[in-house]
Amino acid sequence: MGNYRIAVLPGDGIGKEVTSGAVEVLKAVGIRFGHEFTFEYGLIGGAAIDEAGTPLPEETLRLCRESDAVLLGAVGGPKWDDNPPHLRPEKGLLAIRKQLDLYANLRPVVCYDSLVSASPLKPDLVQGVDFVIVRELTGGIYFGQPSGRVVENGEEKAVDTLLYKKEEIERIVRMAFILARGRKKKVTSVDKANVLSSSRLWREVAEEVAKQFPDVTLEHMLVDNAAMQLIRAPKQFDVIVTENMFGDILSDEASMLSGSLGMLPSASLSASGPSLYEPVHGSAPDIAGMNKANPIAAILSAAMMLRLSFGLTAEAEAVEHAVWQALALGLRTADLAPSGGRIVSTNEMVEEIKAAV
Amino acid sequence: MGNYRIAVLPGDGIGKEVTSGAVEVLKAVGIRFGHEFTFEYGLIGGAAIDEAGTPLPEETLRLCRESDAVLLGAVGGPKWDDNPPHLRPEKGLLAIRKQLDLYANLRPVVCYDSLVSASPLKPDLVQGVDFVIVRELTGGIYFGQPSGRVVENGEEKAVDTLLYKKEEIERIVRMAFILARGRKKKVTSVDKANVLSSSRLWREVAEEVAKQFPDVTLEHMLVDNAAMQLIRAPKQFDVIVTENMFGDILSDEASMLSGSLGMLPSASLSASGPSLYEPVHGSAPDIAGMNKANPIAAILSAAMMLRLSFGLTAEAEAVEHAVWQALALGLRTADLAPSGGRIVSTNEMVEEIKAAV
Ligand SMILES: CC(C)[C@H](C(=O)O)[C@@H](O)C(=O)O
Ligand SMILES: CC(C)[C@H](C(=O)O)[C@@H](O)C(=O)O
Numbered sequence: 001m002g003n004y005r006i007a008v009l010p011g012d013g014i015g016k017e018v019t020s021g022a023v024e025v026l027k028a029v030g031i032r033f034g035h036e037f038t039f040e041y042g043l044i045g046g047a048a049i050d051e052a053g054t055p056l057p058e059e060t061l062r063l064c065r066e067s068d069a070v071l072l073g074a075v076g077g078p079k080w081d082d083n084p085p086h087l088r089p090e091k092g093l094l095a096i097r098k099q100l101d102l103y104a105n106l107r108p109v110v111c112y113d114s115l116v117s118a119s120p121l122k123p124d125l126v127q128g129v130d131f132v133i134v135r136e137l138t139g140g141i142y143f144g145q146p147s148g149r150v151v152e153n154g155e156e157k158a159v160d161t162l163l164y165k166k167e168e169i170e171r172i173v174r175m176a177f178i179l180a181r182g183r184k185k186k187v188t189s190v191d192k193a194n195v196l197s198s199s200r201l202w203r204e205v206a207e208e209v210a211k212q213f214p215d216v217t218l219e220h221m222l223v224d225n226a227a228m229q230l231i232r233a234p235k236q237f238d239v240i241v242t243e244n245m246f247g248d249i250l251s252d253e254a255s256m257l258s259g260s261l262g263m264l265p266s267a268s269l270s271a272s273g274p275s276l277y278e279p280v281h282g283s284a285p286d287i288a289g290m291n292k293a294n295p296i297a298a299i300l301s302a303a304m305m306l307r308l309s310f311g312l313t314a315e316a317e318a319v320e321h322a323v324w325q326a327l328a329l330g331l332r333t334a335d336l337a338p339s340g341g342r343i344v345s346t347n348e349m350v351e352e353i354k355a356a357v
Numbered sequence: 358m359g360n361y362r363i364a365v366l367p368g369d370g371i372g373k374e375v376t377s378g379a380v381e382v383l384k385a386v387g388i389r390f391g392h393e394f395t396f397e398y399g400l401i402g403g404a405a406i407d408e409a410g411t412p413l414p415e416e417t418l419r420l421c422r423e424s425d426a427v428l429l430g431a432v433g434g435p436k437w438d439d440n441p442p443h444l445r446p447e448k449g450l451l452a453i454r455k456q457l458d459l460y461a462n463l464r465p466v467v468c469y470d471s472l473v474s475a476s477p478l479k480p481d482l483v484q485g486v487d488f489v490i491v492r493e494l495t496g497g498i499y500f501g502q503p504s505g506r507v508v509e510n511g512e513e514k515a516v517d518t519l520l521y522k523k524e525e526i527e528r529i530v531r532m533a534f535i536l537a538r539g540r541k542k543k544v545t546s547v548d549k550a551n552v553l554s555s556s557r558l559w560r561e562v563a564e565e566v567a568k569q570f571p572d573v574t575l576e577h578m579l580v581d582n583a584a585m586q587l588i589r590a591p592k593q594f595d596v597i598v599t600e601n602m603f604g605d606i607l608s609d610e611a612s613m614l615s616g617s618l619g620m621l622p623s624a625s626l627s628a629s630g631p632s633l634y635e636p637v638h639g640s641a642p643d644i645a646g647m648n649k650a651n652p653i654a655a656i657l658s659a660a661m662m663l664r665l666s667f668g669l670t671a672e673a674e675a676v677e678h679a680v681w682q683a684l685a686l687g688l689r690t691a692d693l694a695p696s697g698g699r700i701v702s703t704n705e706m707v708e709e710i711k712a713a714v
Contacts, residue, residue, distance in 0.1 A: 076551070090551045120588050125477050141498075141519060147554050156523040158558035162498060166513040192602070194433070194447045197504050201515035224609035231477050231588055231613050245549070249606060253584035261585065 003036045004310055007067035007274075009060065009096075011045040012089060013283025014293035015073020021295030021350035022071060022302040025322075028354040029306065029315050040067065044096065045075025045089035045283075055092030061099055065273060069309040070100070071302060072278035077285040089283075097137050102268035102276050103168070104175045105135040106304070107251045109234075111258050114327045118259030118339035121231060129257045131237035132183075134176040135247025137268055139168045140198075142244045164198045164243065169205040171271070176241035177213040183238050185216045190226045190242035190250065202243065223250070230254055251280060260335040262294030265301035267308050275309050277301040287334075291345045294333035296323055299353060322356035360393045361667055364424035364631075366417065366453075368402040369446060370640025371650035372430020378652030378707040379428060379659040382679075385714040386663065386672050397424065401453065402432025402446035402640075412449030418456055422630060426666040427457070428659060429635035434642040446640075454494050459625035459633050460525070461532045462494040463661070464608045466591075468615050471684045475616030475696035478588060486614045488594035489540075491533040492604025494625055496525045497555075499601045521555045521600065526562040528628070533598035534570040540595050542573045547583045547599035547607065559600065580607070587611055608637060617692040619651030622658035624665050632666050634658040644691075648702045651690035653680055656710060679713035 008023060010016040023039055030037045042060035049055050055075070064070045075089040085091065096102070111119065111129040119126045144161030151157070173189065180187045189206040191199035203220055210218040221229065223246045229236065230250060234257050242250065255261040264280035279297030287293055300323060307316035330341035331352055337343060344352075365380060367373040380396055387394045399417035406412050412432070421427045432446040442448065453459070468476065468486040476483045501518030508514070530546065537544045546563040548556035560577055567575040578586065580603045586593065587607060591614050599607065612618040621637035636654030644650055657680060664673035688709055689698035701709075 085554075085557070088551065094552070120478050120482050120590075122477055122479060142552055144516070149554060149558065156558070158521055158555040159501070160519040160553045160555050162517040162519065164515055192605075194445065195451070195499055196517045197442075197506060198515040198517050200442070201506065201513070224605050227584065227606045227610035228613055228618065231610065233477075246606075248549075248581050249584045249603075252581035253588065253610065256585055256588050 001034050002310065003038070004069070005038045005040065005067045006305075007042055007064045007070045008039050009042045009044040009070065009072045010047070011073040011075040011283065012047055012077050013074060013285045013288035015045075015075065015283050017289070017291065017293050017346050018279060018295045018298035019071055019073040021346060022298040024350050025299050025319060025354055025357060026302050028357040029319060032318070032357055033312070033315050035312070035315070044072065044092045046077050046080045048092055049080060049083070049087055049089065055087065055089055056095040056099070061096070064096070064100060067274050069274050069305045070276040071305065072276055073298065074279065074281060074283035076283045094142060096276070097268060098143060100273055100276060101138060101271045103136065103138045103271055104172055104269040105137040105247065106179070106267045106269065107133040107135060107264060107280055109133065109254045109257055109264065112324060112327055115259035115263070115336060115339050118336050120256055125234060126257050129234045131234070132179060132239055133247060133251045133254060134172060134179065134239060134241040135251060136168065136172040136243050139164050140244035162196065162198050164201060166201065166205055169202050170209060173206050173209045173241055175269070176239050177209060177216050180216045180239040181213065186238040187216055187218050188221050188226070188237055188240045189218060190221050190223050190240055190246055192223050193220070194222060198243070206241075226250060227253060230257070255280060259339060260294060262297055262333060262335045263300075265297050265304055267301070267304040269308065275305075277305040291347055292334050293346050294335050295346050295350050296333075299323060299350075318357050319353075322353045325356045326352040358391050359667065360395070361426070362395045362397065362424045363662075364399055364421045364427045365396050366399045366401040366427060366429045367404070368430040368432040368640065369404055369434050370431055370642045370645035372402075372432065372640050374646070374648065374650050374703050375636060375652045375655035376428055376430040378703060379655040381707050382656050382676060382711055382714060383659050385711040386676060389675070389714055390669070390672050392669070392672070401429065401449045403434050403437045405449055406437060406440070406444055406446065412444065412446055413452040413456070418453070421453070421457060424631050426631050426662045427633040428662065429633055430655065431636065431638060431640035433640045451499060453633070454625060455500060457630055457633060458495060458628045460493065460495045460628055461529055461626040462492040462604065463536070463624045463626065464490040464492060464621060464637055466490065466608075466611045466614055466621065469681060469684055472616035472620070472693060472696050475693050477613055482591060483614050486591045488591070489536060489596055490604060490608045490611060491529065491536065491596060491598040492608060493525065493529040493600050496521050497601035519553070519555050521558060523558065523562055526559050527566060530563050530566045530598055532626070533596050534566060534573050537573045537596040538570065543595035544573055544575050545578050545583070545594055545597045546575060547578050547580050547597055547603055549580050550577070551579060555600070563598075583607060584610060587614070612637060616696060617651060619654055619690060619692040620657075621654050622661055624658070624661040626665065632662075634662045648704055649691050650703050651692050652703050652707050656680060656707075675714050676710075679710045682713045683709040
């Protein structure tokens with residue numbers, strides 16, 4: 001019987017529909033297990049630019065800091081694409097990650113048996129896929145300075161900086177090892193050590209951290225090879241740990257193993273304060289407001305919140321099982337159509353999962 | 358009837374076997390079409406470190422500059438993995454790219470009908486795949502300065518720099534448009550413009566260049582989405598143009614569409630001097646010297662040389678057709694085993710292709 005304050009930041013596009021679905025499911029969990037969840041809403045992304053003139057208002061940050069966890073939808077859309085960099089929706093997302101020190105982005109990739117045929121990959125390759133990508137989220141080329149435009153001797157140039165401190169690498173690699181301990185005890189550290197200085201430091205630090213986890217195997221893999229291995233033989237992976245940009249690319253690629261980007265939840269863990277939970281997918285402006293979006297990534301993100309922020313394991317499992325059941329019954333949002341079953345709306349999918357909780 | 362000087366740099370591991378196969382095939386082309394090819398050998402990579410103390414000896418560079426084209430195998434291996442950065446085989450590859458100004462790396466991705474089932478993707482998704490990745494090869498984070506290790510206030514850090522000049526972007530994007538004109542007239546420019554300054558400049562320049570090619574369509578795609586689309590719906594692509602690191606990652610991923618990395622050739626075109634041709638795959642130390650490697654990527658690289666450096670179109674087509682025929686006859690090196698057929702050695706594959714030329 002607990003009381004939990006949850007900050008909900010729907011953001012833009014389908015972010016609104018999928019967070020509302022996740023909130024519904026959390027309410028059902030509250031009733032079934034006797035918890036009190038309080039939901040308070042904040043602005044972020046394009047919605048915040050429109051209403052408050054900035055992609056991450058101070059008020060939103062305050063709300064998050066006073067909450068036990070944050071549930072986020074998605075940000076962005078064509079409406080704001082021509083805005084100057086500091087007034088772009090994505091800046092809100094990058095800023096909240098940095099401000100709340102959400103350094104560890106966990107992206108589990110699981111292929112549900114009933115969705116095996118939704119994947120572009122051959123069934124025998126994806127059946128049983130179950131790994132997690134641990135992406136560093138507050139460092140690297142996303143935040144390094146200098147970053148910008150310069151004119152030198154009449155030449156126009158643009159520069160970005162990939163910077164990692166030893167401690168930043170240490171804490172994310174350690175997180176990967178801790179997770180691996182509770183899983184299949186294998187960490188694949190992905191880098192580009194044959195080219196990048198930052199990757200060579202990354203590899204060294206990974207080796208050091210590994211010494212504290214003699215029960216876990218560490219392997220190194222170059223990012224180009226990893227992009228290939230993910231589709232060649234995805235079952236070789238247990239925990240993948242990598243820097244910010246590589247993690248961004250590899251996790252979107254890996255989403256295809258689970259059938260759809262609409263299936264992938266994520267947790268962004270903070271070093272100190274509240275953690276944030278969001279689907280890996282974006283705001284999908286083309287289908288926003290059409291009651292077609294897949295709410296499962298957001299709902300599974302809420303399940304991660306129950307487990308990782310509140311320690312409510314049985315509750316998290318109830319949600320995960322409800323999702324599994326809805327899929328096994330043949331319910332499919334449009335993105336999952338290739339796997340057969342009955343096409344349903346966002347609302348129908350949410351109702352089914354709620355009922356099953 | 359022409360005379361052509363070809364510099365051959367076998368490098369390490371299977372680099373030796375596959376370049377020797379490609380040389381055999383070129384000799385057969387010479388006989389059949391009455392050309393004289395002269396082959397001169399140079400050191401690069403680990404082999405050069407061992408024999409000359411540096412991964413790219415001056416002599417090799419001189420040889421390349423005096424040649425009409427360069428055929429390269431692959432570099433690298435565990436033997437040199439613990440060498441200091443400037444004595445690593447890969448440095449030889451990066452240095453030759455920079456020294457010969459090989460700015461445009463063309464990586465065609467084609468799925469041969471007879472190899473459809475070798476791909477981890479479903480047959481209907483890969484059958485008919487035919488696009489080319491145009492990767493910028495002499496700029497970006499591979500060469501930007503500063504790059505290295507620093508200790509500041511007792512904190513250990515490592516930094517890399519992603520830098521692009523406007524002209525560097527212009528020339529590679531223009532190359533993509535020129536190629537698209539002779540193909541399906543579509544360019545997909547891949548960047549991360551929602552995060553990187555260099556990508557925003559990239560996108561601007563791409564828009565500018567596009568104005569000179571009103572008959573070609575330009576679309577922009579974020580790199581994370583591109584990593585997903587490549588396996589979700591690869592037939593949407595015609596010409597993909599992108600910066601150095603993104604091109605590295607995406608082309609290895611895309612190799613899986615053609616069944617095996619052992620199928621992918623590449624051309625690295627120079628702004629002024631001789632161009633270089635090399636398979637996309639690496640030195641594969643685990644199978645080096647075992648007569649098991651797939652020579653097709655190297656042989657198709659030689660075909661690209663015939664077409665792009667020497668303007669010998671009929672000759673290039675003869676080689677490509679010979680490869681097609683060997684595959685259609687059911688010959689398969691070990692990497693292509695999943696597609697059925699008869700497993701043959703490197704030599705047997707080379708002999709068959711030579712005979713068919
Ligand atoms: C929207 C964008 C800035 C973001 C990122 O690149 O991190 C997104 O792609 C993600 O993966 O969460
Ligand atoms: C060996 C390595 C430096 C190289 C690169 O990253 O460019 C390779 O992966 C390639 O794609 O040619």
